[in-house]
Amino acid sequence: MPTYEYECKNCGHHLDAFQRMSDKPLTDCPACHQPALKRKISAGAGIIFKGSGFYQTDYRSSDYKKASEKDKPAPPAETKKNDPPPPAATK
Numbered sequence: 899m900p901t902y903e904y905e906c907k908n909c910g911h912h913l914d915a916f917q918r919m920s921d922k923p924l925t926d927c928p929a930c931h932q933p934a935l936k937r938k939i940s941a942g943a944g945i946i947f948k949g950s951g952f953y954q955t956d957y958r959s960s961d962y963k964k965a966s967e968k969d970k971p972a973p974p975a976e977t978k979k980n981d982p983p984p985p986a987a988t989k
């Protein structure tokens with residue numbers, strides 16, 4: 899049974915869940931109880947990223963040089979985290 903990684907976009911809570919492929923993705927965060935969970939694509943899923951060749955074929959122009967500098971493929975789930983709102987500086 900595959901393990902899925904989830905990350906809460908609301909509070910940043912991280913959890914792993916054992917689920918069948920046919921199960922619905924979890925949505926509710928057990929930490930903050932908001933439906934803000936996002937399933938992360940784990941390594942080995944075999945989709946999306948296929949190493950540096952991805953960049954070489956699709957981004958030859960300005961990004962090519964930048965991509966060639968880093969040999970390693972990008973992490974599969976490079977999602978932007980929602981930064982928590984800054985504490986109120988002005989009171």
Ligand SMILES: [Zn+2]
Nearest residue numbers: 906909927930
């Ligand atoms: Zn949460």
